[in-house]
Amino acid sequence: MSASTISVPDAASSSVTGRIRSPRIPARLLLLLPAIIYLAVLTQAPFILTLWYSVHKWILDQPDLGRPWVGIENFKYAITQDTVFQQAVLTTLIITVLIIAVSLLLGLGFALLLNRKFFGRGVVRALMIAPFFVMPTVNAVVWKNFFLDPIIGLFDWLLTSLHLARVDFLTSYPKLSIVAIASWQWTPFMMLILLAGLQGMSEEVREAARIDGAAGWAEFRHITLPLLARYIELCILLGTIYVLNLFGEIRVATQGGPGTESTTVPYYVYQTIHDYNDVGSAAALGVLAVVFASLIAAGLLRLLVRTFREGQA
Amino acid sequence: MSVQRMVTRCALVAMCAGLIFPAQALRAAPAHAAVTLTIATVDNPQMLDMEGVTSDFTKKYGINVKYVTLTENDVRAKVTTDVATGGGQFDLATVGTYEVPIWAKKNWVVNLDPYFSGLSAAAAAAYDKSDLLPKVRLGLSYxxxxxxxxxxxxSSFTMYNKSIFKAAGLTMPLHPTWDQIAVFAKKLSNPGKGTAGIVLRGTPGWGEMGAPLTTVINTFGGSWFDMSWKPQLTTSPTKDAIAFYLNLLKxxxxxxxxxxxFTESERAFSQGKGAMWVDATSAAGLVTDASQSKVASQVGFAFSPTKATPKGSHWLWAWSLAMESSGKHKAEAFKFLQWATSKDYIKLIAAKKGWGNVPPGTRLSTFNNPSYQQAAPYWKIILDSMNTADPTNATLHKVPYVGVQFVGIPEFQQIGDRVTQNLSGVLSGGTTVDAALTLSQNQVTRIMTQSGYLK
Amino acid sequence: MIGSGIAGRAVPAEQSEASRTPQMQSLVGPLLTLATYAIAFIFFFPILWTLLSGFKTEVDAGASPPLLFFHPTLANYHSALLETDYFDFFKNTVILAIGSTVLAFLLGVPAAYSLAIYSTKRTKGTLTWVLSTKMMPIVGVIVPIFVIYRNIGLLDSRLGMVFLYAAMNMPLVIWMMHSFFTEVPRPILEAAGVDGAGVGTILTRVVLPISGPGLASTGLICLIFSWNEFFLAYMLTAGNAGTLPIYLVRFMSSHGQSLASMSAASTIAIAPVFIAGWSAQRALVRGLTMGAVK
Structure with a gap:
C-alpha cells in the first residue's frame, strides 16, 4: 500500500547497505524479532480470538444461555439487517473524510502563515500547536460545555447577540459538531508535519521558480504543493489511523446520538460490548470494523497517491 | 550539538532506568495491612456525600475505602461486566431494584441473610432491618x-416553578393529569425568554429517558410486552404514550x-429555565438547596401525572449497595454495608449537611423524624408515592414481568438502551416517531427471539 | 507561467509583477502577520477560556453573557487538586506513559535499526505489517483483551496497561526510528564496522547519539499519546490503574453542573503535557517529519 511511498529505502540505498550487511543473520533477527513477536502477540492473537467469538452467540450477562456456535449469523445480521451498523459505516466515512479534509486544509493554511518570518513566530506556533496536547476527553468537555451548549455556550451567546436563531449544535448538527471538535485537535498535527515540509524545502527551488515568474498562487500550485505531496500523504495516512479510532470525543460530546446520528463503527462496537454485553455481535462488528478500516485506508491512500503522482509528473 | 548530546543522554538514561525499573512498581499496589474496599458508585449527590464522610468509617473500623465514581449508564455497564466475568474489580457495587433480583438469581451478588443472622442481638437491633421501607425491601429481595x-x-413526582405558575395565573393540582401538564407546558413555554414549558429526560439509556417514559407508557395503559412477550412498541396505547412524551418534549x-x-434536567430546572419537571423525588433536596438552585424557594410539588390509570404512573427505585460474589473482602464489605445504610449514618449526614440532605426514602424512621419533616415539607408526597408504587402491578393489563419503570428481565438493559437511543433521534429531528418505533420494534423482536422468549 | 522558457515572452509579465509587488508586499506582509495573530488567538481561545474559567466562581463560570472580568479565586484548583484523588491518577498516568514509552523503545529501536541496516526484500513488507497493526481498530480486539486480562489478573493493573500502550506506540517508534536510522551516513557505520565494533556498540555509541533529536521527538509523541489515551483506560481500568482522562470523565460525571471546578480539573489534567510539549516543540516539529518523510 502506501508504505511504498514513504521512507522505505529504495533499491539504491539498499545496495549501499548491502555492503555492511552482516553474514550473521541471527543478529538481524535478534534485534527485529522481539518487537515483531510482541506486536503479534498483543494485536494479532486477540484478533484471532475475536474471530472465534464472532461465530458464537455469547451474551455476557446471561451465562445460562451458554455460548452456542452460530456460524455467520452475527455477520449476516450486521450486514443485511442492522441498519444502525450500516448507518455507522456511512457516518464513520463522512466524519473521517471531513475531519481529515478540514484539519488538512486548516493545517496547510496555518503552516503557510507560520512559514514566514515575523515578530513572535515562536509564541504563535506554540499557541497553534496547543490543541494537539489536549486530551480528547478534555477537548470534548470544553467544546460541549463552553461552546456548543445551547443554554450557556459561547456560540449561543454569539448567535443571540447577533439576533440569530438559537442553535442546539450537538442536537441539530451532531456530525459536524464532532468534526469541528476533532478538527480543532488534529489541525496542529497536520500543521506540524506540513510546516516541517515547507521548512525543509530548499530556497533555491523557490528562487528558481520566482525567476521563472511563478508567484503567489502559481508558485504555490506548481512548486509548493507538489513538493509537499509526500508530507500531505503522511498527514492523511497518520490522520486516518487515528481518526478512524475516534472515540473519546463521541463518548463525551454526543454519546453516539442524538438517535444514532453520530454513532461511528468504533462507537457502535463499544456500545454493543459495553452497554449491551453482546460479545458475539461485538466481535463480529469488530471484525467488520477491521475490514472496513483496511478498505478505507488502502482505498483512500491509493487514490491519493495516484493523484499526486500524476500531479507531479 | 551539545543540546543534541544532552537530549540523547537523557533518552539513554530513561531507557536504562526502564531496564532496572522494578516491575513491582508497575503493578497495582498490593494490599497493605489495612483492607481497602473498592466500591463502584453512581455520581449522584447522595453518593458524593457518602464519600465525604467515609473517613468516619475508616476511623471506626480501620478499613480503607476507594470509590470508583461513574455515571449511571457507566456504573451499570462496568459492574455488569465485572460481575458477569467474575472480574472482582469491586467489592461493593451500587445497584438498583432492577439488577438485584436478576443478579441474585445468577449468584453474582451475595445473599445477606446469613450475614444478618451472624450479627449480635445488639447489632441487629441497632441496624433494625424492619425499619427499611417494605416496598424497597421487597424490591431488593430474591x-x-x-x-x-x-x-x-x-419514586417520581412533579416539581414546578411557583413564580412562573403564579405569573401565568395557573394552579398546579396535587394530582395532575398528563393532559393538564401538556396544557400548562404549552402556556408556559417561552423560548424567547429561555423558559421551557417542561423539563424531561431525553438522553438515551433505559435508566435515563427510559424511566420517565415507561411511567408514561404505564399510565396510558400500555406496556413494553404483552403476555406472550410480543413487543408493543408499534401498538396503541404504548405507541401513543411514546409519541405523546416525545412531542411534549420536542x-x-x-x-x-x-x-x-437527570443532571442536565436538574441544571435547567434549578437555573429557572423550566416551568415544570417530572422526575425523581430525590431531586427535591437539590432544587430546594439555595446554594445550588436559583429557584430554591419557588419549587412546588405534586404527584406524578396520570392518564388512563394511576398504576405505574410513578416509579420505585432504590440505589443500594450489594456485595459482589467475586469480591475479596466480604466481612469488611458487610461492615461497610451496615454502616452506610444505618440510622447512625443518616444522623451523621444530618449533623454535617442538615436534615434536608439526608439520603431519603429508605427508612420509616427518617420519614417520621420531625426534623426531617420540617426540612423536607414534601415528605408526605414522597412517602405516599413510594408506598403506592407496586412493581408487581404496574400496568393496566396483565404482563409477564415485574418492574414499574423497567422490565425485570436481563435483556431489558439492551432493549431499553437501544429503544431510547432511537427515540432521542426523534428529539433532534433526525428521524420520525414512526420510523424510530418501527426500527425499535424490529430490534427488540430480534433480541427477544435470540433469547428464546419468542419463537 | 512556469513553463515559459522563452525569456522574451516572460519579460512583460515580470515587469508588471515588479511594478506591483513592492507596494503590495509592504501592505500584505503586516496584514498577514496580523491575521496570523488573530487566528492563533482564536485557535488557542478554548484552552485560554478553560484556564480562565477555572479561576471563576461557579456562578461566574455559568454566566451568560460570558464574563471577561471577574474576581479570580483559587478555590477550584485547590479543591480539584487536593480534595480529589488527582495525584493517584497523575501517578498512574506518569508511570503508564513513561513505562510504556520505555518498553516501546527497548523493543522498537533495535527492530528499527535492524530494518534500516540489514535491509532485505522483506523489509518493506515488515514495515507495512507493523503499521497495519495500528490500522486495526482497537475495538476489534478489546473483547479478548478484556477476557484474557481478567484471566491472568492484569485487569485494572498498571503493568497490563503498560503492555498495551507499548504495543500501541511501538509501530510509531519503529517507523520513525527506522527513517532516522536510514539517514545515518553510511561511511560512519562502515568506519565503525572496520574498527571491529559489534552491532550493540555501533547502535549505542554511534547511531543513537546521532539520532538524538529523533529519539527525543519520538519519545515525546509516545508520551503524549499514552498520556491522552482514553478508550483502553476507560474499558480496562477501575480503581487502581486509572489515568487522567479517566479522572476527568469521573470528575465530570460527579461535578457535571460545576463548570468552574470542571475547568480547573481539565487544566490540571492537561498541564503536564503542555509543559513537556511546549518545552520540546522544536524537537517535535523536526522529529515528527524528519522521522517519517525523506
Whole structure:
C-alpha cells in the first residue's frame, strides 16, 4: 500500500547497505524479532480470538444461555439487517473524510502563515500547536460545555447577540459538531508535519521558480504543493489511523446520538460490548470494523497517491 | 550539538532506568495491612456525600475505602461486566431494584441473610432491618432473601416553578393529569425568554429517558410486552404514550433535550429555565438547596401525572449497595454495608449537611423524624408515592414481568438502551416517531427471539 | 507561467509583477502577520477560556453573557487538586506513559535499526505489517483483551496497561526510528564496522547519539499519546490503574453542573503535557517529519 511511498529505502540505498550487511543473520533477527513477536502477540492473537467469538452467540450477562456456535449469523445480521451498523459505516466515512479534509486544509493554511518570518513566530506556533496536547476527553468537555451548549455556550451567546436563531449544535448538527471538535485537535498535527515540509524545502527551488515568474498562487500550485505531496500523504495516512479510532470525543460530546446520528463503527462496537454485553455481535462488528478500516485506508491512500503522482509528473 | 548530546543522554538514561525499573512498581499496589474496599458508585449527590464522610468509617473500623465514581449508564455497564466475568474489580457495587433480583438469581451478588443472622442481638437491633421501607425491601429481595441494602430510595413526582405558575395565573393540582401538564407546558413555554414549558429526560439509556417514559407508557395503559412477550412498541396505547412524551418534549421541552439526563434536567430546572419537571423525588433536596438552585424557594410539588390509570404512573427505585460474589473482602464489605445504610449514618449526614440532605426514602424512621419533616415539607408526597408504587402491578393489563419503570428481565438493559437511543433521534429531528418505533420494534423482536422468549 | 522558457515572452509579465509587488508586499506582509495573530488567538481561545474559567466562581463560570472580568479565586484548583484523588491518577498516568514509552523503545529501536541496516526484500513488507497493526481498530480486539486480562489478573493493573500502550506506540517508534536510522551516513557505520565494533556498540555509541533529536521527538509523541489515551483506560481500568482522562470523565460525571471546578480539573489534567510539549516543540516539529518523510 502506501508504505511504498514513504521512507522505505529504495533499491539504491539498499545496495549501499548491502555492503555492511552482516553474514550473521541471527543478529538481524535478534534485534527485529522481539518487537515483531510482541506486536503479534498483543494485536494479532486477540484478533484471532475475536474471530472465534464472532461465530458464537455469547451474551455476557446471561451465562445460562451458554455460548452456542452460530456460524455467520452475527455477520449476516450486521450486514443485511442492522441498519444502525450500516448507518455507522456511512457516518464513520463522512466524519473521517471531513475531519481529515478540514484539519488538512486548516493545517496547510496555518503552516503557510507560520512559514514566514515575523515578530513572535515562536509564541504563535506554540499557541497553534496547543490543541494537539489536549486530551480528547478534555477537548470534548470544553467544546460541549463552553461552546456548543445551547443554554450557556459561547456560540449561543454569539448567535443571540447577533439576533440569530438559537442553535442546539450537538442536537441539530451532531456530525459536524464532532468534526469541528476533532478538527480543532488534529489541525496542529497536520500543521506540524506540513510546516516541517515547507521548512525543509530548499530556497533555491523557490528562487528558481520566482525567476521563472511563478508567484503567489502559481508558485504555490506548481512548486509548493507538489513538493509537499509526500508530507500531505503522511498527514492523511497518520490522520486516518487515528481518526478512524475516534472515540473519546463521541463518548463525551454526543454519546453516539442524538438517535444514532453520530454513532461511528468504533462507537457502535463499544456500545454493543459495553452497554449491551453482546460479545458475539461485538466481535463480529469488530471484525467488520477491521475490514472496513483496511478498505478505507488502502482505498483512500491509493487514490491519493495516484493523484499526486500524476500531479507531479 | 551539545543540546543534541544532552537530549540523547537523557533518552539513554530513561531507557536504562526502564531496564532496572522494578516491575513491582508497575503493578497495582498490593494490599497493605489495612483492607481497602473498592466500591463502584453512581455520581449522584447522595453518593458524593457518602464519600465525604467515609473517613468516619475508616476511623471506626480501620478499613480503607476507594470509590470508583461513574455515571449511571457507566456504573451499570462496568459492574455488569465485572460481575458477569467474575472480574472482582469491586467489592461493593451500587445497584438498583432492577439488577438485584436478576443478579441474585445468577449468584453474582451475595445473599445477606446469613450475614444478618451472624450479627449480635445488639447489632441487629441497632441496624433494625424492619425499619427499611417494605416496598424497597421487597424490591431488593430474591426468593425471600435480602441481597442488597438501600442507600436511598425514590419514586417520581412533579416539581414546578411557583413564580412562573403564579405569573401565568395557573394552579398546579396535587394530582395532575398528563393532559393538564401538556396544557400548562404549552402556556408556559417561552423560548424567547429561555423558559421551557417542561423539563424531561431525553438522553438515551433505559435508566435515563427510559424511566420517565415507561411511567408514561404505564399510565396510558400500555406496556413494553404483552403476555406472550410480543413487543408493543408499534401498538396503541404504548405507541401513543411514546409519541405523546416525545412531542411534549420536542415542542415545549428544554433546549438540548436529546442530551439531557437527570443532571442536565436538574441544571435547567434549578437555573429557572423550566416551568415544570417530572422526575425523581430525590431531586427535591437539590432544587430546594439555595446554594445550588436559583429557584430554591419557588419549587412546588405534586404527584406524578396520570392518564388512563394511576398504576405505574410513578416509579420505585432504590440505589443500594450489594456485595459482589467475586469480591475479596466480604466481612469488611458487610461492615461497610451496615454502616452506610444505618440510622447512625443518616444522623451523621444530618449533623454535617442538615436534615434536608439526608439520603431519603429508605427508612420509616427518617420519614417520621420531625426534623426531617420540617426540612423536607414534601415528605408526605414522597412517602405516599413510594408506598403506592407496586412493581408487581404496574400496568393496566396483565404482563409477564415485574418492574414499574423497567422490565425485570436481563435483556431489558439492551432493549431499553437501544429503544431510547432511537427515540432521542426523534428529539433532534433526525428521524420520525414512526420510523424510530418501527426500527425499535424490529430490534427488540430480534433480541427477544435470540433469547428464546419468542419463537 | 512556469513553463515559459522563452525569456522574451516572460519579460512583460515580470515587469508588471515588479511594478506591483513592492507596494503590495509592504501592505500584505503586516496584514498577514496580523491575521496570523488573530487566528492563533482564536485557535488557542478554548484552552485560554478553560484556564480562565477555572479561576471563576461557579456562578461566574455559568454566566451568560460570558464574563471577561471577574474576581479570580483559587478555590477550584485547590479543591480539584487536593480534595480529589488527582495525584493517584497523575501517578498512574506518569508511570503508564513513561513505562510504556520505555518498553516501546527497548523493543522498537533495535527492530528499527535492524530494518534500516540489514535491509532485505522483506523489509518493506515488515514495515507495512507493523503499521497495519495500528490500522486495526482497537475495538476489534478489546473483547479478548478484556477476557484474557481478567484471566491472568492484569485487569485494572498498571503493568497490563503498560503492555498495551507499548504495543500501541511501538509501530510509531519503529517507523520513525527506522527513517532516522536510514539517514545515518553510511561511511560512519562502515568506519565503525572496520574498527571491529559489534552491532550493540555501533547502535549505542554511534547511531543513537546521532539520532538524538529523533529519539527525543519520538519519545515525546509516545508520551503524549499514552498520556491522552482514553478508550483502553476507560474499558480496562477501575480503581487502581486509572489515568487522567479517566479522572476527568469521573470528575465530570460527579461535578457535571460545576463548570468552574470542571475547568480547573481539565487544566490540571492537561498541564503536564503542555509543559513537556511546549518545552520540546522544536524537537517535535523536526522529529515528527524528519522521522517519517525523506
Amino acid at each position: 426468593n425471600g432473601h435480602l441481597y442488597a441494602l438501600p442507600f436511598y430510595g425514590e 415542542s415545549y421541552g428544554e433546549p438540548g433535550a436529546a442530551n439531557a439526563g
